[in-house]
Amino acid sequence: MIRNWLPIKTTPWTLGLPLLIILLLLQATTLPQRLDFWLYDTLITAQPAEISDDVILVAIDEQSMNRLGRWPWPRSTHARLVEKLHQAGAKAIVFDVLFPESSPDDAELATAMDNHGNVILPLHLSPPSRNHLISEQLPVPELADAASALGHAHVELDADGLARGVYLLNGLGDQLWPSLALAASGKALPMTEPGETAPYTNVRQYYRAIPLAGGAGTLPSYSYTEILERPPAPEAFSNKTVFVGATAPGFGDILPTPFSGLHQPMSGVEFHANSYSALVRGELISKVSRVTAVGLAILTIIVLAVALPRMRPASSILLCLACVGALAILHAALLFYGRLWLPVSHAIVMPLLALPVSSALRLAMTNRFLKRQLDELAKGPTMTLQEPSRRHPPQLLSHFQALFQPEGWLLAEDGEVITASGLAQSDIPPLDKPGEWVHIGGQSWISLNRSGHTYKLGLKLSNDLSREATQRYLRRLPLTAINTPAREPRPRENISARIERVRLATERMSQMQKFVRRSFERMPDGIIVTDELGVIRFANGHIEEWFREPMPSLNGLPLARLLEGHDPRETPPWHETVSETLTLAQSRTVDLRIHNKDFLIHFAPFSLPDSDQSGIIANISDISELREQQRQHREAIDFISHDVRSPLVSQLALIEQLKRNQGQVEPEQLDQLGRLARRSYHLAEEFVQLARAEQLTETRFYECEFLAIVENARDSVSEQAAEKGIQLVLQGTEDLWLKGNAELLERAVINLLTNAVQYSPPHSTINIQVFQAGHQACLTVSDEGEGIAPNELPHLFDRYRRQQSSELSGNHGAGLGLSFVNVVVEKHRGEIHVQSRLGEGSAFTLKLPVTHPIRSFY
Template identity: 45%
Template sequence: MRSSGLFPSRRLARWHLILPLTALLVLLTVTPATERLDLWLYDTLIQQSRLAPPDELVLVAIDEKSLDRLGRWPWPRQYHASLIDRLDQAGASTVAFDILFTEPSERGAQDRQLADAMKRHGDVVLPLHIYPSDDEQPLREFLPIASLTKAAGALGHVHVELDDDGIVRGFYRREGLGEAVWPSLADAVIQQSGMETQGSDTAAVAADAPFVNVRQNHVRIPFSGRAGRMPSVSYIDVLEGRVPPQKLRDKVVFVGITAAGFGDMLPTPVSGRTAPLSGVEFHANAFSAIAQDRVIQPVSGWASLLLGLFSVAIIGACFPRWRPMRTLALAAGLTLLPILVSYGLLRLQALWLTPGAPALTAALAFPLWTAQRLGLLNRFLNRQLHALGRERRITIGRLEDRAPAQLLDELQELLQASDSWLTSNHQPIRGQPPSGSDTLLPQKQAGKWHHEASRSRIRFFRNGYWHELGLVWTSEADAATVRPFLDSLHLHTGTTEPVIERSRERVSHHIEQVHNATLALAGMRRFIGSGFERMPDGVIVTDALGVIRYVNARIPEWFQLPRESLTGMPLQRLMISGSTEESRQPERIWRERILTILNERHEDVIDYWLRDRALLIHLAPFDLPEQRHPGLIVNLSDITNLRERQRQYREAIDFISHDVRSPLVSQLALLDQLRREDQPVAPETLDQIARLARRSYQLAEEFVQLARAEELTDKRFYDCELLTIAENAVDAVQEQALANQVRLELDGREDLWLSGNAELLERAVINLLTNAIQYSPGNTVVSVSVENAGQTGALSVTDQGPGIELEDQPMVFQRFRRQKGTEMGGPHGAGLGLAFVQTVAERHRGVVDLVSTPGRGSTFRLYLPLTEPD
């Protein structure tokens, strides 16, 4: 797997994780670092693995009741002799005392009495202890007195050591000075009773110096529970014969002190320090474990190490490939794995595997991996921040951050004010406030423009200073034009500067830097994305195979296709599907164009017709990020208006060269003829010259009126009344109507007000009436009606002429188009009259339509939006 300077390969990352985890595992295994953790885990698990005592075990407890009846401790040894006799009579198999008889009694007869009782029974086990006689003496073995030692069936040590945390969990099965010859009390009982167990202590006896306490075969005990869980009877009850013999028959009997304050009290994992076990209960639990082959043997540290290495191998294999939540779950599972294995071995095989080292290693894997990821992230952030710092940015800047002097210059350049001034804390910086402007604006109006006649000024706070900026206009009209724009500008930053607190912690500082860089990049992305989306041109971006990967909003709108369907479409398919039949090029031509651009990396420009839209397509190669091969960026410019203007320009040239020149040439020819003949001019000739002059004037007038209509804007609108406009138009064509023997009728009673240009509207109605009169037969009627059609006013002109053929109706409003049939035929007009009417209607946000039936006349209707008069 390859790696870059920023990201290590997966193999390298794996070893970066495995090596430190392995070193940590070995360190935890060979040192006592996890000892307390292992002890706590053992105590927790052993409480779930309690061992029920065997049926052959019974405890004779020297309890508070016995002490109350028999007096102060120590008791006379004749009591113990009597107890042994009672037990012998009841049929007890083996009797073990957890009572030290290391000193002879004051009465030697009692020692002999006890020894005789022990001999009569034959299976009495006595304890020995190994400890120093005082703090300055070496260790000594304290055996029972000689007579009792000879009478005892076996001896066993009762030496118990606490672990480092003060809890006793096990014992050494052999112990002794110089040689580990003494079995534990529990082992001695097992041997004396003749029990055969799989876990019998048959190990070789270790030897050392005679003053050294030699210990071997340390095991742990699965306790039966808290104090009092062992089957027991009271010492005094046995002594006085109140215990049924069958309860003691064939039993292994442990005799010892259980009363509080007497004898050894040992804290264990199941009892803690609050309710410790007595020594005799501890040894009884040891016997129970040995008799049932459930003593807990420690597993070699190599097994724990191998289990930890297994976990490390899984971590190294999975962590570099998995997501954080999965790695966290894996780390948690591998942390529990050694604990579960230890618990399983404890319950099933009576083995104890220390789980602390492998569990802690797995638990630390995720933090270590996270630290490595953070380190890698930190390095990545440093490099990316350094790279971002070298990137060139598009900085537009806010007006609130612009220097006041620069702001004044830019406003002056844009708005062309006749004069301007700028003050800072009442001191002039640029120009001088005109007279009458020396009164400062109040602070409550800060950030708001104050307009006075032909002056505009604003007060704002910037960088700790109050500034006032003023502009003077040439006229009231100029001031009225720029005031809405000025009111939309926000220049005031407030009277307090923001305090930016920056973190001194390195990672937090880097996160803050990345956050700021991300905001800047997001702003840049929005800027670029919004710019592409709002471009008047269409933009397409393809990959190296000419497949579309991005389009802006213009492309789906123009091609009438869903945006989602365009992504992934080959460019040539889109171009072929959208082109008209006349301009469609074969797929082979488009494919060759695209391949040529991609191979030779040169630009190409293509004229393209998309339905009724003329487009200019500019194809250019460009390098895609992280790509070896270039893609295409395609810019589609809508040049429909340009093509239409070119067409109109050509038609205007044709119109001027033919329609306008023709009557002028005829006039010049007639004048030349008159000059050559040198005769008085006949009235017919003068009429012909006048007719040609009027023809030229009419054509020029129509051309000029159309140009005025096309330049009409809202600024030239005012309130006007539609019925009055119709009346004036009717009056204007009355003479023409009388000459053609056509009667005009006007129907309208309601005043309809609209915002528009009455002069051009009247001219449009005159054009409609002139056409109607010109093409109406004599003795017919041209009707004009004005009515309210809801939110619009409708003005209609109806004639009784021959009508317009259906195939000619779609072209009647096109300029330089003349009807060659009945109604629109003849030599009159240049095809601009109805084009003028349509242009005037569109400039007034209205429409004009035609209803005509050949042979039955025509009706032109003009619909204009109505308003309330101011």
């Protein structure tokens, strides 16, 4: 038996080593870094940071450029701005405007800065010109002395060109400057111990990612000229940190961010304002070292290498997806709650790559397994039937002759008759479409093309009721030659070719299994297959129907328990029969009775080839009909030995008496002899009619008109009714056509009318109603007799059973009349009902299905 999955019979190193190699190769690519950036950007933009309440922006925008003229503006203008903000109560003023060169108005600006007392100026680290070393671009000394602090305005761009964070400390050599945001906050960070660092070396420390509040224009902003032209506004700037910088298009530095990319970059001053907002709110994000990220990836590899080889493919997929989800959740949790940016791309890539690597290993194992098992599967049994369309016409004719026994036949090849009997070449009709039967009366013809030759085959079928069914069967028979499709090219891949061969072998085995299962289902007997412990493992539909047990409950149920539950017995008990069949390996046959039906169960032990498994095949045959026939046979013998023999014995005794007194023959004796003879005749006639009814099949059915049948039956009993002065009243004028046997139907109606006459008082009325109800032709015979006792109604149609009232009234019979009626109605798939009350009469109603034949009148 082949399992539907194959475990990887390898150690964790088989999966772990390839993943470690892949991890090392990924270090040389930018794929993990780009994935980290994407994850970070997705989370940051999905949940923007909140803006600190004390940060506000004064923008050197396009409107300000238009009103104040070309840049650079006089530093007296900046002094006026500082004075306005000072008057408005600004807590700190942060300029993102470089003042590296002297100006006549420096003293005025320095005075305004001193008056305020908390103005931060920027510095920039860059080479003064090309081919020069990097240097510090500081404000002019006068302004630097007036500033409360200096901060670097440098923003770090990541490898993909987006600005996500800043270094809080940056400088040359041992001189490190805080960022503008850090300088504005007044916080201090510990610097590393100074070392032997060259004074021209760019040193950066404390990189922090900044959770932005949104894209450009998110922060509250005022135009530069709006502040100058209006009175101070304490309600807007009181106790606020004001960032002043350029936002006009084409002026100042612009930074692409995760919110905008290159489509709508953010101004540098707005970026620094976001940095300050995140800093004072404690939301700056620290980046975890690369070593930690690689360690997490190695830990993920270890988990996958240990777990995956022991899991099923579906579980492997779930584990890999769970790892990816857990790493993503860990990344988001650290980012938002721990303020740590953990690069998880290396670790996330590992489960995504582990799945195909694991699948490749499984595929390799499957390939080796297929290689070992393929030959055995290919040698498996097949169950195919030769298609009639591939048989040669002479062979087809031979098979038709054996199957249908036609009265005549003809086979011609290219216009020349090969063999014929009862048909001539002149009988061949036009056959326009090869492969299609043409039926003309009792002749059936077909044209076939085989190997470039044209064959014409004809059959002359017997003129009986089976001819129409045979012609319908011939129409369904596929005899047209089927063009074999071109064989598909063999797959080049080794595994594909083997899988294809396994698929074909599996299809053959599946076809065999389906054939066996369908054969069991279509068998007339019930089949039960048990294992070596007598537990049911298979049962066909007859078992479910006969035992009235649902199929799921049968599977797994001990056979002995099933039999004991439906036919309990003490000698021998069922468990003994089942156990002896298994232990002694001997067949047994036992009678079985289920739900008032008789069965014969045959136990046969079996053992599977090349296996130690064994069990029982139980064949259950329904012998209820056979037992019923045996019972009827016994009843018939009793009937003949008693009912038929009794009047014959009386006749013989009377004849012997007449012989002794030949000269004194009384009329009463002759009448008695006639009555006895008639009674013998009626008994024999009822017996013969019942036998004919029981042998009736639909092959003896034909279209007949029900009202005419009833009229003929009425005429047959009219003389008997007239003797008692009984009036027969027939109601019904509609022609009701049905398919049946008119002779037996008329005899059944005669029996009903005869009974009604016998049990009706003289000078009464018998009503006969013929009508249609839905798709049924109905007949109701009502009399005014004494009626039928309620305890006799359930047994009214039993054969050889006489009513007690009939015997008391002197109406002697064999008890076959109503039984004959019931059999005839059942053979016509109809129904019979009785309504009767003592002292009021009885009403018998027949219901037979009608047909609607198409009739044409010319």
